[in-house]
């Protein structure tokens with residue numbers, strides 16, 4: 182890889198920032214497929230492929246908002262304001278992708294490793310979309326604990342809704358990330 186390519190890859194990683202309100206355009210089907218393919222190369226012990234993606238297309242957002250509201254009610258929320266508010270959440274972006282983790286019982290791959298693998302897959306997914314100039318926000322919320330929501334997505338109660346990824350185009354630039362002092366997080370192991 183040339184120095185320029187190396188720099189570009191790092192810039193893409195550093196420039197990723199979550200943006201809450203996103204508008205059209207959303208990625209094309211081909212760009213989305215490229216991002217799924219990137220996601221599915223994530224490190225994955227014994228190649229169990231624990232991650233699944235479900236696309237909520239623009240036209241499905243209203244129905245999906247209804248499901249979110251039912252899911253929130255399922256978690257015990259009774260406040261009508263909250264149950265109404267969540268119905269509008271899918272409209273924060275033109276495209277949503279649900280990242281699911283289907284956990285398997287495996288003698289060598291504990292659940293936490295499968296969850297980490299899904300996290301790596303999601304990050305690959307975000308970075309692939311970012312290369313094309315799209316912005317994203319990885320969200321969860323109380324709804325991801327809902328058994329009703331999991332059931333609606335074909336999951337068992339043990340499986341996880343690991344992310345509700347909002348995807349689109351940023352309306353305006355946001356201040357760049359503060360420089361991170363890596364020495365606070367990195368140390369040499371010494372005997």
Ligand SMILES: Cc1cc2nc3c(=O)[nH]c(=O)nc-3n(C[C@H](O)[C@H](O)[C@H](O)COP(=O)(O)O)c2cc1C
Nearest residue numbers: 197198199200318319320321322323343344345358
């Ligand atoms: C698993 C997971 C779930 C998250 N859920 C939410 C959420 O529901 N709402 C939210 O505001 N941020 C959520 N975040 C955090 C944002 O995605 C984002 O990472 C955070 O705001 C920091 O911004 P940055 O990505 O620009 O560094 C979540 C992050 C992860 C990894």
